Amino acid sequence: MKNMTKAVVVFATITGNNEDVADLITDALENLGVDVDEKEITxxxxxxxxxxxxxxxxxxxxxxxxxxxxxxxxxDDLKEADLSGKIYGVAGSGDTFYADDYCRAVDDFGAAFESAGATKGAEYVHIDLAPEGDDVDTLDAFAASLVEKAVGK
Known part of the structure; x- marks a missing residue:
């Protein structure tokens, strides 16, 4: 039987780095048999x-x-939504130059998913600038964790 797990990957980007992150996650999910819809946040x-x-x-x-x-x-809409029963993950690119503010939006969106009642499916991923090398492996593992949680629930 074919896995009919569905995912939606939403990204916001200025430099293109987060679109790359979203593309890598989308590819990893699709390789795991997930039907993925990727969208720019607007x-x-x-x-x-x-x-x-x-x-x-x-x-x-x-x-x-x-x-x-x-x-x-x-x-704001995410914080007010009811996403109980949904598995979520947040990954994003940032710049370590900003020290304490590095990838803060990743953690903020994670908190919004928590408010919506969704279940965390993987540890948040913070990537310094463009995803490359080990980041690809990290995002593959992120996707695998999400699928494992979704299929196992």
Missing amino acids: MADVADFEDADICVVCPYTYDEGALPEEGLDFY
């Missing part, structure tokens, strides 16, 4: 997660810890 709605088993957000952190401007409504 083209997405939290309601898109309603038909998904796995919900992923790949946000960038702007300046000193700010959420993506174009993703603020999405973030």
